[in-house]
Amino acid sequence: MTEDIIEIFNAGINAVQPSQLLGEYLRVEHDAVQICGERFLKCDFQNIYVIGAGKAVAAMAFETEKILGDNIKEGIVTTKYGHRVATKKIKILESAHPVPDEIGVIAVKATLGLLQKVTSNDIVICLISGGASSLWCDVPHELSLKDVQSTFDLLIKSGASINEINIVRKHLSAIKGGQLIRYCNGARVFSLIISDVPNDDLDVIASGPTVPDSSTFQDAFEVIVKYHLHSTLPISIKSYLEKGISGKIDETPKAGDELFKNTITKIIANNKIAQLAAEKTAKALGYETLIIPEIVIGDTSIEAKKFIALLFNYRGNKPICIIQGGESTLKVTGNGKGGRNQHFVLVALQELKKMNMLDTAIQFSILSGGTDGTDGPTNATGAVIDRKTLLNTLENNLPIEDYLINHDAYHLFEQTGNLLITGPTQTNVMDIMIGIVQ
Structure with missing residues (x-):
């Protein structure tokens, strides 16, 4: 099943190559x-x-x-x-x-x-x-690259959506x-x-x-306030946005x-083209398919739990392959290593542990990956898990919860051999999440 799910994911990536x-x-x-x-x-x-x-x-x-x-x-x-x-x-x-x-x-x-x-x-x-x-x-002449870098880093780790992050970027x-x-x-x-x-x-x-x-500049400033970045933002950045609000800098x-x-x-x-290509390959491999129409935009942990609930509560024909796309938001705490896709799969693994899935005969595989080939500041695209992964973590007493709290999915999956690594894919249409239950 793991080979199938990776083939399905790769089909989505291949469909959105510039050569196509x-x-x-x-x-x-x-x-x-x-x-x-x-x-x-x-x-x-x-x-x-x-x-x-x-x-x-x-x-x-x-x-x-x-x-x-x-x-x-x-x-x-x-x-x-x-x-x-x-x-x-x-x-x-x-x-x-x-x-x-x-x-x-x-x-x-x-x-x-x-x-x-x-x-x-x-x-x-x-x-x-x-x-x-x-x-x-x-970098506008009143600012420094260091201040811009600091602002980008704060926004990325704040849990803000890409829309909100880019509102600020546009006004710097x-x-x-x-x-x-x-x-x-x-x-x-x-x-x-x-x-x-x-x-x-x-x-x-x-x-x-x-x-x-x-x-507008006002919208950009409101993003800063919403995510409580006002006290940590460089003074020069706050001053620049305030000048924009007052009309001293062109909108x-x-x-x-x-x-x-x-x-x-x-x-x-776009992501839809990739999803449809993934679905076509899943059908060719003999799976029933379901594309979830809602784009993932919410908190990574919440979205992963919703995905697992839908996958294992599915009552239609099986084996089923469920596909979803989007880009979740992740507020990073701790000093671990990973990205939103790896974190998504780690949350899924924790849910499977809570559900005592090893006490059932159900076979499953779950993948979440960035279509660009990179997930966060790592060399991984995402992660892919199955029953063996859950067994591995339990037998080796790997504390899933601790890795989640520290946002350290990379190092757990590095130990279990479940990192998905493709290298640069030469495309980029957000993330794809795939679940298979047999």
């Missing part, structure tokens, strides 16, 4: 190029430039270059360390995620430097995937929240996006660098702004 997606949006003819369904004669524009950022952007750049070839004048994209692929015309930089580093700042400066060459007769293709909020890091930047378009000099801008957020909200993905922003551009009149934005992949 970009050919629908980019085409070359003898005398023209097509971008997002719009046809441009080569004599009607001057140059095509490619920019972008995200965990999947290197593979996106590779495919874009493969399709458009010499039609590309120049390009530069930024991805996470270890995600680089070989390209010829598009330069690939690597920077840090989820807390930005100096290379992320350099990457933004290099991107803006390239955009200085762009004119209104050019086309800019902006490739975006999740992770860009950190990988592209610009001069390119996020639609502001990147200000540097495109009136060129046609096509944004091709792999979505990694619930409901595919365009102004949340990568902090929405090329789309109107619906949030991000909103819907209806003329700035966006030459922009087209397309989501080319």
